[in-house]
Amino acid sequence: MSPVFKREDGFCFKIYSNEELRKHIHVIKAECEAKFWLEPTVELAENFGFKPKELKKINQMLEQYGDDFKRQFSEHISKRIDD
Numbered sequence: 001m002s003p004v005f006k007r008e009d010g011f012c013f014k015i016y017s018n019e020e021l022r023k024h025i026h027v028i029k030a031e032c033e034a035k036f037w038l039e040p041t042v043e044l045a046e047n048f049g050f051k052p053k054e055l056k057k058i059n060q061m062l063e064q065y066g067d068d069f070k071r072q073f074s075e076h077i078s079k080r081i082d083d
Helices: 052-082
Strands: 004-008 011-014 024-029 032-037 043-048
Touching: 004 052, 011 052, 024 052, 032 052, 043 052
Parallel strands: none
Antiparallel strands: 004 011, 011 024, 024 032, 032 043
């Protein structure tokens, strides 16, 4: 199961349930995907196809919604562990 946390401006923000517990988020748009760490600070982990301008926009969105994404990540992971 890969929950979608948010969709905005064509970007889809989600996690993959079988990955590590360190808080992170995947951002997908068309054929591009990037993975960002959410802690200790927002940081690009991997990028597959996004241009620098798009990464800057994504980073701004992550700064804006980061606390919500961290909360959602924790809630999802705790449900996964309890199952």
